[in-house]
Amino acid sequence: MIRDVEKFLFHEAALLDQRRWPEWLALFAEDGMYWVPLTHGQTDPIDHASLFYEDALLREVRARRLEEKRAWSQQPVTQAARIVGNIRLLPEQDGDIVVAATLHLLEWRRRDQHMLGGHTTHRLRRDGADFRIVLKRVDLINCEDVQDTLETFL
Amino acid sequence: MSPQDSSFARGPSRLVQADRVHKSVYADPVIFDLEMQRIFGRAWIYVGHESQVPNAGDYAQALLGREKVFMIRGPEGAVSVLFNRCAHKGSALVAFPSGNAGKFLRCPFHGWSYRCDGTLHSVPVREGYAGTRFDPDDPAFSIRRAPRQASYRGFVFASLAEDGDDLETFLGGIKTSLDNFCDRSPLGEVEVSGGVFRVWQTSNWKIFFENLNDTSHPMVTHESSVNAARAEYKSLPAGTKLPFRLHIIEGNGEPYEFWDKLEMVGYDRGHSYMGAIFQPPTDPVSLAHIATLTAAYGEQRTQEILQVQRHNSIIYPSCSPHTSFQQLRVIRPVAVDRTLVEIYTFRLKGAPPEVFQRAISYANVVNSPSSNVMPDDIEVYARCQQGLSGDGGDWVSLHRDAGRDRAVPGGFVANGLSELPMRNQFRAWAQYMAREA
Numbered sequence: 048m049i050r051d052v053e054k055f056l057f058h059e060a061a062l063l064d065q066r067r068w069p070e071w072l073a074l075f076a077e078d079g080m081y082w083v084p085l086t087h088g089q090t091d092p093i094d095h096a097s098l099f100y101e102d103a104l105l106r107e108v109r110a111r112r113l114e115e116k117r118a119w120s121q122q123p124v125t126q127a128a129r130i131v132g133n134i135r136l137l138p139e140q141d142g143d144i145v146v147a148a149t150l151h152l153l154e155w156r157r158r159d160q161h162m163l164g165g166h167t168t169h170r171l172r173r174d175g176a177d178f179r180i181v182l183k184r185v186d187l188i189n190c191e192d193v194q195d196t197l198e199t200f201l
Numbered sequence: 202m203s204p205q206d207s208s209f210a211r212g213p214s215r216l217v218q219a220d221r222v223h224k225s226v227y228a229d230p231v232i233f234d235l236e237m238q239r240i241f242g243r244a245w246i247y248v249g250h251e252s253q254v255p256n257a258g259d260y261a262q263a264l265l266g267r268e269k270v271f272m273i274r275g276p277e278g279a280v281s282v283l284f285n286r287c288a289h290k291g292s293a294l295v296a297f298p299s300g301n302a303g304k305f306l307r308c309p310f311h312g313w314s315y316r317c318d319g320t321l322h323s324v325p326v327r328e329g330y331a332g333t334r335f336d337p338d339d340p341a342f343s344i345r346r347a348p349r350q351a352s353y354r355g356f357v358f359a360s361l362a363e364d365g366d367d368l369e370t371f372l373g374g375i376k377t378s379l380d381n382f383c384d385r386s387p388l389g390e391v392e393v394s395g396g397v398f399r400v401w402q403t404s405n406w407k408i409f410f411e412n413l414n415d416t417s418h419p420m421v422t423h424e425s426s427v428n429a430a431r432a433e434y435k436s437l438p439a440g441t442k443l444p445f446r447l448h449i450i451e452g453n454g455e456p457y458e459f460w461d462k463l464e465m466v467g468y469d470r471g472h473s474y475m476g477a478i479f480q481p482p483t484d485p486v487s488l489a490h491i492a493t494l495t496a497a498y499g500e501q502r503t504q505e506i507l508q509v510q511r512h513n514s515i516i517y518p519s520c521s522p523h524t525s526f527q528q529l530r531v532i533r534p535v536a537v538d539r540t541l542v543e544i545y546t547f548r549l550k551g552a553p554p555e556v557f558q559r560a561i562s563y564a565n566v567v568n569s570p571s572s573n574v575m576p577d578d579i580e581v582y583a584r585c586q587q588g589l590s591g592d593g594g595d596w597v598s599l600h601r602d603a604g605r606d607r608a609v610p611g612g613f614v615a616n617g618l619s620e621l622p623m624r625n626q627f628r629a630w631a632q633y634m635a636r637e638a
Contacts, residue, residue, distance in 0.1 A: 083571070085396045094557065096396040096546060096564045099571045105446060107436070108429045112573045115425035120580035157583075191298075193399040193541055194570035196579055 052146050053134050055178050056169070060129040063200055068110035071200065072103070076172050076179040081106055083185045083201060098190060098197060106200075113199060125156045125199050131167070143181055144171040150185060152201055163201065164188060217631040219624070220603040221596040224589045226630070227405040233537035240518050240633040241266030244470075245351070245358040245371045247520040247531055248272050248282055250545070252355060252392035253299060258317065261299040264533045264541075265361055270347060271295050272357055273302060275317035282347040282359040283319045294344070298397075306344070319344035354383045355391065374611045375472035378514035382524045384506045385490075386549035387497035391527065395561050398544040400570045404582035405589075406518075406534035407626070409542065412578060413513040413521050413530075414475045414622035416460035417601070419453035422581050426573040427454035445484070445559065446566050450574060463512070463617035467606070471517030471629030473622040477510040477525070489553045497551070515622065517629055526563040527556075538586050544568040599623045 062071040075081075082092055083099040092100045101109065112118055130151045137145040151164045165187035171178040185201045216223035216232075226232055246265045249272050253261040260273040262285065269285045271294075285293045287308040294306050294315075305314040305322050314322045321343045324330065336342060347359035351368035356379055358368055369376065383391050402409055412418065420427070430450035434443055443451075464476035482488065494503040514522050521530045527547040534540050546564045548557040567574050589597070602619035615621035 085398070094395060094554075094561060096398060096561050096569065098569055100565050104433065104444065105566070108426075108433045108447070108450065109573055111429035111432050112425050115428055117428075118425035118577065119422070119584075120576035121425075122580075193401055195401050196576040197569075197571040198573075198576050 048144075049134070049136055052136065052144065052171070052178070055171070056131045056134060056146065056148060059180075060131050064127050064129055066113070066124065066199075068113065068200075072106055072110055074178075074180050075103065075106070075183075076174075076181050077103065079103070079180045079182065081180075081183050081200065083187060083190070083197075085190055087186070087190060098187070098194070099185075099201075109198075109200070120196065120198060123157070125154055127155075127199065128153045137168075140170065142172075144173070144178070145169070146171065150201065154199075156195075156198075159195075161195075163197075165190070217627045220600045221598055222627050224595055224597055227407060227586065227597070228537060228590045230537045233405075233534070235634060236534070237266045239636060240630065241361070241534070243360065243362040243365060243633060243636075244518055245349075245360050245365075245368050246518070247516065248347075248350070248357045248359050250355050250391070250393045250529075250547070251280055251352060251357060252394075254280060256301065258301045258303050259299070260295050260302055262295060262297075265347060265359055266534075268361065269293070270359065273306070273317050276304070279318065280350075280352065280357060281318045282350040282357065284345040284347070286345065287313055288315075288321065288342045288344060289313045289324075315344050319346050354379055354389075371470060372516065373470060373472065374466070374468040375474065375514060375516055377509065378474055378511060378516075378522055378524060381506065381509040381511065382522050382527070382547070385494070385524065385527075385552070387493045387551035390550045391547040392550060393545050394548045394557065395546045395564070398564065398568055398570060400542050400544070400575070400579075402540040402542060402579050402582055403538060404540060404579075404586040405537055406532050406540040407630075408582045408585050409540055409578075410515060410518070410521075410532060411623045411626060412582070413515055414465065414473050415620075416463070416465075416475065416617050417457070418581075419460075420456065422577045423453035423574055425577060427451050429573065446562060449563060449567060453574065457618060461616050461618040465615045465617055465619050465621045466609075466612060467615070467621045467625030468612035469629070471626045472515055473517075473612075473625050474514040475512040475617070475622075477512050479508050479510040481507075486553070486555045486559050490549075490556045493552055515626075517626060527560040528564060528568060530568070538590070599627070 059074060081099055081101045082097060085097050089095060113121060131148050133149040135147050137147050139145060146169045148167045150167050151162060153162050165185055168184040169180060170182040172181050216226050248263045249261045254272055254274040257274055257276040260271045262271045270282055271285055272280050272282050274280055285295055287294055289308060289311055292308050292310045294308055295302060305316060307314040312325050316322050321337050348363045349360040351358055353368055353372065383389050430447045434447050467473040491503060494506065511524050519532055527549060529545045531543040532540060546560050566572065599620045602615055606613040606615050606621050613621055
């Protein structure tokens with residue numbers, strides 16, 4: 048099963064690298080959430096701000112905006128190369144598969160190439176032979192630092 | 202004209218005209234250094250809110266111009282604004298953006314310790330200083346305090362200048378924005394909560410500050426996010442009420458006529474606000490909020506509070522409160538082409554929890570580094586910084602509705618599309634910059 052989960056995460060990373068947003072959005076369960084906490088070890092996304100806390104509605108707005116011709120800050124678009132590694136299974140929660148991994152995201156945007164990175168936690172729900180993302184959580188190691196803008200999905 | 206030539210020596214206010222300013226004010230590092238001295242070295246600068254340091258020993262760091270300071274709560278309740286610098290050999294005393302120093306501030310290097318008001322408490326092996334010029338009563342051996350500090354309804358400001366107007370005189374008419382910010386709490390009190398966003402801008406601080414009351418940019422700069430929000434709404438089942446999170450994004454797409462009907466108010470010393478039209482809300486969160494205000498203040502006072510509807514307010518030169526969703530943006534210039542902006546969310550004490558959760562939602566959608574709205578602002582600021590750093594023109598236009606600003610006590614008013622706020626900021630800028638040390 049670890050192989051299936053690895054394939055899934057590598058496929059997700061490829062979709063994001065290639066800016067194939069609709070296919071990436073389709074990986075989520077209807078109630079799935081995408082969460083990038085603002086603080087280390089953050090437990091509360093409702094009474095505490097987050098770098099990203101996005102349901103399907105907000106994910107779709109982001110995906111739409113990224114492809115708008117007049118998204119000035121995407122002239123040129125962000126280029127990215129992700130490595131997802133150290134993939135390991137954690138104990139299941141309520142029948143969902145829980146996967147931990149490490150993310151290194153190399154981005155080039157406008158004049159700067161820079162690295163973002165951290166630890167990811169995916170909660171996956173089985174959907175026949177596929178998986179659906181119930182929660183994608185990205186704990187950036189520099190979440191508490193001053194940030195440049197974060198436009199694409201990490 | 203360049204700032205190094207003799208015309209600049211006659212006063213940087215020559216760079217400011219009634220309807221245009223010289224590009225060097227945004228791009229010349231010499232002028233930036235002078236701003237740090239003459240504006241950020243004199244004005245009242247926002248440090249933080251008292252609620253960030255509720256308990257004895259709590260501290261929160263801030264920048265006063267280029268000076269790294271922190272505010273700290275003492276055991277008797279007083280808040281002091283201190284330089285982050287040990288009197289011994291200069292080490293920074295506090296390391297985290299905020300935290301608790303314990304009963305005394307203790308330097309990590311040799312262990313000198315200080316009370317929370319900055320006065321020296323103890324020095325190890327004190328005998329070694331006997332017969333020397335070390336004098337524990339000399340302020341040189343205590344932590345330097347900000348020359349002036351004051352608090353208005355919990356908002357702590359400090360000044361690097363020994364003299365000047367007191368804080369309330371400095372605030373003038375923009376005090377009403379801080380009042381309305383707090384009066385929307387049934388207890389009349391607010392507290393910082395839910396974390397802080399910190400974002401880089403690769404542009405001059407004034408470009409951002411001017412944009413806060415710029416009504417002719419939203420429908421152009423933010424076209425991509427407005428389109429995305431509107432397309433998303435159209436994809437929802439027919440008859441769905443416009444969700445709050447889409448409403449706050451697509452509001453930037455209002456037409457020019459909408460913005461022009463608003464009132465632009467500019468006060469002396471560079472402050473200003475953009476008035477908004479009061480529309481009695483019908484959503485459950487607002488109604489629950491209003492019910493708590495009515496219970497606390499009665500119908501009439503509640504209506505008075507709600508009628509004060511403002512988009513961004515500007516407290517020049519350091520912060521911008523947004524009363525509708527309890528946001529406060531703090532501007533920290535770092536270099537002529539680099540600015541740090543911090544965004545805080547506040548809880549209205551005594552209001553229903555959903556009001557704060559809505560403020561957090563607003564912060565996530567609009568003010569986060571991941572906002573779909575903000576990156577277009579930051580991009581156009583950076584493009585301005587690029588253009589202003591070259592030789593493609595000498596002046597920046599502030600002509601919109603110039604000459605039509607109407608004088609009122611303490612300032613000016615204008616129609617919503619007017620560039621009054623920019624002209625008003627430069628009016629203050631020129632006054633600060635003309636005064637030499």
